Amino acid sequence: MQNDPKQVDCIIIGGGLAGLTLAIQLAKNKRSVLLMEKNSYPFQKVCGEYISMESWDFLESLGANLGELNLPKINQLRVSAHAGFAIESELEMGGFGIRRYTLDHRLAELARETGVEVLENCTALDVELTNGIYSVKATKGTFNATIVCGSYGKIDPSFVERKGHGKGKYIGVKYHIKRSFPDDLIELHNFKNGYCGISKVDDEQYCLCYLTTTKNLNENGNNIKQMEQNVLMKNPFLRTYFSESEFVNEKPIAISQIGFRKKTTCQNHVILLGDAAGAIAPLCGNGMSIAMRSSKILAAHLDDFFTQTITKQELIDRYTKDWNGNFSFRIKTGFYLQKLFGKRLTTLWMLKLLNKTPKLLRKIVRMTHGEKF
Ligand SMILES: Cc1cc2nc3c(=O)[nH]c(=O)nc-3n(C[C@H](O)[C@H](O)[C@H](O)COP(=O)(O)OP(=O)(O)OC[C@H]3O[C@@H](n4cnc5c(N)ncnc54)[C@H](O)[C@@H]3O)c2cc1C
Secondary structure: OOOOOOEEEEEEEOOOHHHHHHHHHHHHOOOOEEEEOOOOOOOOOOOOOEEEHHHHHHHHHHOOOHHHHOOOEEEEEEEEOOOOOEEEEEEEEEEEEOOHHHHHHHHHHHHHHHOOEEEOOOOEEEEEEEOOEEEEEEOOEEEEEEEEEEOOOOOOOOOOOOOOOOOOOEEEEEEEEEOOOOOOEEEEEEEOOEEEEEEEOOOOOEEEEEEEEHHHHHOOOOOHHHHHHHOHHHOHHHHHHHHOOEEOOOOOEEEEEEOOOEOOOEEOOEEEOHHHOEOOOHHHOOHHHHHHHHHHHHHHHHHHHHOOOOOHHHHHHHHHHHHHHHHHHHHHHHHHHHHHOOOHHHHHHHHHHHHHOHHHHHHHHHHHOOOOO
């Protein structure tokens, strides 16, 4: 491949976990990579910050050195219904807690050390393909590449037009808090039209993050505090956490228009990975692992493409087949599970059933998780 300074092997749009881990793998394979991220590291992101253990070895293999961070290992689950009825279970594989502020920053530094050109504060505005060469117009200039990958997350940038994909109806809100809470526990508390998770992360903090509908917020005067007071705090667990914790930042970070489903692996000739290709409902707690695993699958096929073992069409076909085989079922399961949560009676009925059949609960958790990669 040509390494003209103005044409790199691969441009990656979006520097979250999918984009950063793809960039590092390609750079390790001696490919020239330019990664565009619209924010500048480190920055906060709405996310429950519980990563299923399936990703630990992969992150270590890239050089993330997670071991030195003394991260909490989480292997207990508690789920409550609206009025506080709760069930508990062990998590077979479990996970670990780390702030995205810490992890994304660490991976961005690692990407740079590996040779990736990381352009921060750089928003991709348009992608064109002319005579087999991609050209990405961005706020910091126009850049050319042999391949462009899109890892821009759940919300499509303005240059992507997808038919039949309206705006998602969910909002996500996240705080970091300090309080007394077990290191090894993740809790998921239901409230009307939503659920809220809490678990430990790095720096002696706890992530308190919830998902609910835009409608819920609208019905509470578009006021997050009012909604928390009127809706979330009806759950006795959440009443305690919201009223008796030290909030690291008083104001939460929030995102809107989120939807959860499989989208597509290639759009306007851009190969998609992470949430851009399809997002799983957060209650499954493994969107981050799916994002990173998709980067590993794609990196292998890209390597075959760059060594001219396969054509671009074969690259897209093989990646799409692997993506569907690995994630379609998990994302569908998460979609239907999410429908059961948030509704008062359905949630209570389901938790009572799972309380009597712990094997079923373990099976459901297994259906949404993958093996180590
Ligand atoms: C409320 C909530 C809770 C969650 N909790 C968990 C959890 O506990 N565990 C878990 O595993 N998953 C969780 N998830 C899912 C998880 O956050 C995502 O699956 C994961 O972040 C996907 O990574 P990604 O790299 O695909 O996207 P992202 O991490 O969203 O990264 C995309 C990046 O692209 C950048 N970008 C976007 N557009 C452009 C552009 N035009 N130009 C340049 N840059 C751009 C963005 O700034 C962003 O940094 C949760 C999601 C939500 C909504």
